Amino acid sequence: MRLLFREYGLPVLLLLASIVTTTVNGARFMHNFLEGLPPVARESDLWPWTWLLRHPALFATGFAYSLTLLGILLIHEFGHYAACRAHRLRATLPWIIPLPRSAEPSAPSFASARIPTRDALMDVGIYGPLAGFIASALAVAAGLMLSVPRAAGAPEPLIRFGGDPLTIRLLRHFLAHWNPRSPPSIRPRHIPSSSRAGSACSSPRST
Numbered sequence: 001m002r003l004l005f006r007e008y009g010l011p012v013l014l015l016l017a018s019i020v021t022t023t024v025n026g027a028r029f030m031h032n033f034l035e036g037l038p039p040v041a042r043e044s045d046l047w048p049w050t051w052l053l054r055h056p057a058l059f060a061t062g063f064a065y066s067l068t069l070l071g072i073l074l075i076h077e078f079g080h081y082a083a084c085r086a087h088r089l090r091a092t093l094p095w096i097i098p099l100p101r102s103a104e105p106s107a108p109s110f111a112s113a114r115i116p117t118r119d120a121l122m123d124v125g126i127y128g129p130l131a132g133f134i135a136s137a138l139a140v141a142a143g144l145m146l147s148v149p150r151a152a153g154a155p156e157p158l159i160r161f162g163g164d165p166l167t168i169r170l171l172r173h174f175l176a177h178w179n180p181r182s183p184p185s186i187r188p189r190h191i192p193s194s195s196r197a198g199s200a201c202s203s204p205r206s207t
Helices: 002-034 049-054 056-086 118-146 166-178 193-200
Strands: 095-099 102-106
Touching (some): 002 049, 002 056, 002 095, 049 056, 056 118, 118 166
Antiparallel strands (some): 095 102
8 A cells, every 4th residue: 555655646746736836936937927017026926825826716817827937847657657558667656846936857767777778768768758848838939929018117137948949930930931920039028837937848858
């Protein structure tokens, strides 16, 4: 029973806790987005729990961020897991560690003493980052299409999420050709919280 809980029960409990922590932060990000503010406009935005206690009805607005972020993390980790299963390597389910301000993935742990072949090592290593990268790129593209121009006089963000890496510049270029009404690449814009989750994961992860 203890082994069963460790393999299945504990990962599920950690995932549920991670949904709560990321949804709380997502609610604050979404509230700021709807107000025309950057995701982190003031220091109190870094610890939104007190704010949410005053506005509990806004909790559900954070699901766009939390489900996007956790979906990308799980797609990444299950890419590793699927490769393990394909090569008949025994592996546990991935753990998503809840943090007060977000969540962090923990790669599947292997019960096998070693990965037997180079092909298996390559597949286990690459399937996670590749799957997660595709998922995050789709999230960023959706967020760019939903972004709105930054209001005149809006404060500068205290924290910048992801900068402007090559992946995002390429997505903007592609969207501009596919849809001329898509946001221009150089104009300051407010981006929905779901795209913030994607941009945070837009580089292939190594675990």
